[in-house]
Amino acid sequence: MAQSMQSIIIFGFSVIPIIYLIRKDFIVLLPNTWPIIFLGIVLLTIWNEVHFFIVHRLMHFNFFMKHVHFIHHKSRIPTIYSVYSFHWFEALLLSTVPLTILPFIPFSIVAVFIYPFVSILLNLAGHCNYRFGQGKGNYWVNFGTAHNEHHTKGRKNYGFALNFLDKLYSRRFR
Numbered sequence: 001m002a003q004s005m006q007s008i009i010i011f012g013f014s015v016i017p018i019i020y021l022i023r024k025d026f027i028v029l030l031p032n033t034w035p036i037i038f039l040g041i042v043l044l045t046i047w048n049e050v051h052f053f054i055v056h057r058l059m060h061f062n063f064f065m066k067h068v069h070f071i072h073h074k075s076r077i078p079t080i081y082s083v084y085s086f087h088w089f090e091a092l093l094l095s096t097v098p099l100t101i102l103p104f105i106p107f108s109i110v111a112v113f114i115y116p117f118v119s120i121l122l123n124l125a126g127h128c129n130y131r132f133g134q135g136k137g138n139y140w141v142n143f144g145t146a147h148n149e150h151h152t153k154g155r156k157n158y159g160f161a162l163n164f165l166d167k168l169y170s171r172r173f174r
Helices: 002-013 015-023 034-059 062-067 069-074 088-094 109-127 140-153 164-168
Strands: none
Touching: 002 015, 002 088, 034 062, 034 088, 034 109, 034 164, 062 069, 069 088, 109 140
């Protein structure tokens, strides 16, 4: 529980550097129109998948698994209680999703602030231990099943909600 509280605080404070960079004009904002907001959320979802895959794969190297990521894997079966159960260092890395893209690609501020809610909903769905759809095949709605397999079998299924990087790098359980 302590790790979850630390993670929530870290994720909450991760907005501070973004606000600072916006005020210093290092981050350019687009107008808040529905198409721009929608496109921004889609792009942030794709970027989150890439960012998460890289960080998660890194966490499975022996050093990080032994000292950092083991906390999240204490839950052999993912539950909603393991959503924020991270070592503070892993939470810090995962909280940098917007910070690693916003200085390079402009987004609507509404998309930037809506995306964390989209992300947590996807994260809850991935950890709720519920099978969406038939639970077989390579459809994106099977991410809950994929993440469950990751916790029980390990070494594969490093993606967040989409499975395209696991497929690309042959890191997916079939």
